Amino acid sequence: GNSVTQMEGPVTLSEEAFLTINCTYTATxxxxxxxxxxxxxxxxxxxxxxxxxxxxxxxxxxEATYRKETTSFHLEKxxxxxxxxxxxxxxxxxxxNQFYFGTGTSLTVIP
Amino acid sequence: GAVVSQHPSWVICxxxxxxxxxxxxxxxxxxxxxxxxxxxxxxxMLMATSNEGSKATYEQGVEKDKFLINHAxxxxxxxxxxxxxxxxSSFYICSARDWDRLSGANVLTFGAGSxxxxx
Numbered sequence: 001g002n003s004v005t006q007m008e009g010p011v012t013l014s015e016e017a018f019l020t021i022n023c024t025y026t027a028t029x030x031x032x033x034x035x036x037x038x039x040x041x042x043x044x045x046x047x048x049x050x051x052x053x054x055x056x057x058x059x060x061x062x063e064a065t066y067r068k069e070t071t072s073f074h075l076e077k078x079x080x081x082x083x084x085x086x087x088x089x090x091x092x093x094x095x096x097n098q099f100y101f102g103t104g105t106s107l108t109v110i111p
Numbered sequence: 112g113a114v115v116s117q118h119p120s121w122v123i124c125x126x127x128x129x130x131x132x133x134x135x136x137x138x139x140x141x142x143x144x145x146x147x148x149x150x151x152x153x154x155x156m157l158m159a160t161s162n163e164g165s166k167a168t169y170e171q172g173v174e175k176d177k178f179l180i181n182h183a184x185x186x187x188x189x190x191x192x193x194x195x196x197x198x199x200s201s202f203y204i205c206s207a208r209d210w211d212r213l214s215g216a217n218v219l220t221f222g223a224g225s226x227x228x229x230x
Contacts, residue, residue: 043221
């Protein structure tokens with residue numbers, strides 16, 4: 001079947017620390033991969049995406065590379081800020097009609 | 112970019128009443144919308160897929176008579192929680208599928224969510 005596995009949180013980092021949130025997937029085809037971010041009390045926002053192997057999605061200093069050989073799409077940021085505190089969801093889509101989400105990883109950045 | 116508007120953002124109602132939540136795609140047509148429920152500090156639970164002009168497809172365990180979904184136009188889907196009870200209190204989020212031309216992929220655009228509190 002199709003599924004997404006994310007590292008469990010919560011994650012707490014000091015400002016300017018390096019961030020990695022692991023995401024691996026299982027899919028029956030060639031999925032598109034996404035990272036969504038949810039700030040407190042809000043809906044989800046698309047952070048970045050990649051549609052084929054070796055593609056790198058990037059936005060707001062965040063990056064993730066579509067690794068087919070390891071079925072991974074890890075989220076990274078070199079220097080986190082307090083404003084990055086949120087819940088991050090990894091997701092995949094095969095046909096565009098069904099999206100599979102990970103359980104979410106809560107990130108708290110402290111000054 | 113694509114925008115999805117969800118209304119109301121916060122609603123409090125008495126037990127036994129019905130509440131309607133609207134989800135609108137503002138600058139694109141959405142043949143497919145999705146409704147999710149999110150419990151505190153938990154992930155999204157897909158409730159149903161809403162298809163314009165046809166019946167919604169409900170996920171296993173979701174009562175379709177309890178959570179009525181209507182997708183009457185290409186820009187509007189509604190979720191009605193009928194005879195609401197305190198256990199229906201939750202954060203409900205809608206999303207609409209949109210085609211991203213740059214990447215050639217479907218992406219989901221989410222509404223801001225609606226927090227329902229049933230007294």
